[in-house]
Amino acid sequence: MLQFFLKKKRFFFLLGLFIIALIFFARDIENRKTYTFFDRLFLDVLITPVKISTLCINKAVHIWRGYFYLVDLKKENSFLKGYIENLEMQNQLLREEALENKRLRELLSFKKKFAHTMRPAEIIGRDPSSWFKTIIIDKGSKDGLVRDCGVVTPRGIVGRIIDVTEASAKVLLITDVNSAVDAVVKRNRARGIVEGFGENTCQLSYVLNTEDVLLNDVLVSSGLNSIYPKGVSIGTVSRIVKNKQGFFQFVEIKPLVDFAKLNEVLVVLKEF
Amino acid sequence: MTLPNMSFLITGYILLMVQTHPFLPFGRNGVRPDLILILVIYIGLNYSKNRGALLLCFLGYLFELVSGAPHGLYILIYLFSFCIIKILKKYFNFETFGKRFAILLVCSFTKFCILQFCFYFIYETGSILGQKPFFQETLFTLILFPFVFTLLNRIPGQQKNSSDFLPPL
Known part of the structure; x- marks a missing residue:
């Protein structure tokens, strides 16, 4: 038995590496781990x-x-x-x-609008992979950034922070397939979830077929998830496909932020 | 750590930094060349199984640190590519320019298949991620392949008398 293992030690070594990688992958898919x-x-x-x-x-x-x-x-x-x-x-x-x-x-005794503290940051890195959409910014935990801080520009939402180190932070863009933002249509307050769609587009999910959504409608954040301030622009409706069979319509969103030309962003700091 | 190991690690680090840099002329719309894949091919053609696999695991780990990809995915991709190269190397020699391009295409396609599997069955968004990024990424990588490969051939500390060693392009 031992002879067999020794004879095939290279194969078992490779197999071991594969298994370790698979375990890491499975664990991360189940629940994304923060940086160690x-x-x-x-x-x-x-x-x-x-x-x-x-x-x-x-x-x-x-x-x-x-x-x-x-x-x-x-x-x-x-x-x-x-x-x-x-x-x-x-x-x-x-x-x-x-x-x-x-x-x-x-x-009308309205509550005073919550004022968000924002910190400007510069982009110092982009995702080396063509399939996942993240950026790295030059501000980190020493500047008050924590996980799930929203990242915006005056044009609209960029994404949210998923990992922080002392001097940098990784931002998941709204176009990434792992991203989801609670949103409303500005014109008629129709609700939906803006999900990343790859290739610099998003889709508005869970919008009922009966909802009146039109081309070029602007979507804004609902403010429900406490990551982004309420009313920040996300994008405009670029394509609508009404599904006769299902409950929901397909709504494609073009983000207002041009991610290719993005150099500086604003991080919405969490108030404790 | 031996000199070639260290040299390849530093080279991998430099290639990763180039690939991550926001001012990279390629891929302003998010599609970038996979320079690490070129290094994987080089290591696959020149290195022993154990040392090469360990080195690629570490490079995959570094890649995932700066990427939004889940941990382990790129380690798997690079290990798969490495194994495919090792298998193909038993049947073909990769001393010609065309065959090295062919192995790059095979590795790119393997990577695409693993990623598509992930998007279909894990993220359930496979149908929307078309082949456009794959073709663009492969094209960018093919363009840079001869330059990076030639540079890798000039890394100091390699066993130049080894039968595995490839002449420059």
């Missing part, structure tokens, strides 16, 4: 050179863009002056509306 001490240590060592090179390249890009900015400054200045005049006009109207809104809220 060694994971955090390895990742911090691994990501530091990328972080430094990204920051250097970003600096160079800023300097280069600054040069072009100066070249086109005069032209842009006159355009911006006109733009500011327009915005000032709009601002005055909005101030009036805000005051009216405030009065009405006070009248």
